[in-house]
Amino acid sequence: MRRKLNRKLDMRTRFIRAKRRNLVDASPGIHSCILILDGLKPDFNIGKIFRAADAFSALEIHLINVEFFDPDPAKGSVRWVPFFQHDGFDTCYQEMIGRGYECITLEPGQDQVLGGGSLPKKAAFVFGHEEFGLSFDRASYPAMTSVSIPQWGYVQSLNVSVAASIVLYEYVRRYGRPLAEGRTPRPAAVNTGTGVPCSGLRGGKKS
Numbered sequence: 337m338r339r340k341l342n343r344k345l346d347m348r349t350r351f352i353r354a355k356r357r358n359l360v361d362a363s364p365g366i367h368s369c370i371l372i373l374d375g376l377k378p379d380f381n382i383g384k385i386f387r388a389a390d391a392f393s394a395l396e397i398h399l400i401n402v403e404f405f406d407p408d409p410a411k412g413s414v415r416w417v418p419f420f421q422h423d424g425f426d427t428c429y430q431e432m433i434g435r436g437y438e439c440i441t442l443e444p445g446q447d448q449v450l451g452g453g454s455l456p457k458k459a460a461f462v463f464g465h466e467e468f469g470l471s472f473d474r475a476s477y478p479a480m481t482s483v484s485i486p487q488w489g490y491v492q493s494l495n496v497s498v499a500a501s502i503v504l505y506e507y508v509r510r511y512g513r514p515l516a517e518g519r520t521p522r523p524a525a526v527n528t529g530t531g532v533p534c535s536g537l538r539g540g541k542k543s
Contacts, residue, residue, distance in 0.1 A: 389413070
């Protein structure tokens with residue numbers, strides 16, 4: 337029990353340190369897509385999704401009911417990708433709608449498959465908890481689109497970080513900007529002092 341508590345405290349400390357760097361250095365990606373991570377576990381997948389978001393230059397990441405997460409699996413990418421935290425999904429959803437975004441959930445067994453139809457340029461992809469799925473009642477958001485990643489195997493289950501990478505690849509396959517417009521490598525020691533800061537908890541108290 338004590339080891340688990342110490343691990344949690346250490347994770348929180350590393351998150352706070354990474355968030356401070358994010359406040360200074362993060363800036364929006366060159367692509368218009370947004371990732372919404374709805375209640376994901378704090379230990380592994382969130383950091384890996386940051387790596388994918390940085391690689392494909394997603395605009396930003398929004399975290400729902402995630403107080404902190406382990407930045408180590410991100411391999412430094414938390415520093416560069418703007419992220420925002422929300423108390424619940426609805427505040428995030430209303431913000432997306434206000435900005436002209438279409439929210440798209442990734443769920444198995446849907447009639448519409450990724451790559452099989454149209455994909456809005458202003459897309460906000462919603463990924464639910466690894467075991468329990470979405471935190472909200474899908475029926476409460478009838479305007480939201482649901483798609484599946486086509487799979488041919490028996491299990492029909494992809495790790496959420498893998499799913500996010502596939503979605504981002506499909507997005508940039510359609511709307512990707514020239515590689516020359518991507519981020520140029522920066523020395524780790526250089527602090528530019530520019531960028532868009534991450535927020536605290538939107539729709540609630542700041543963390």
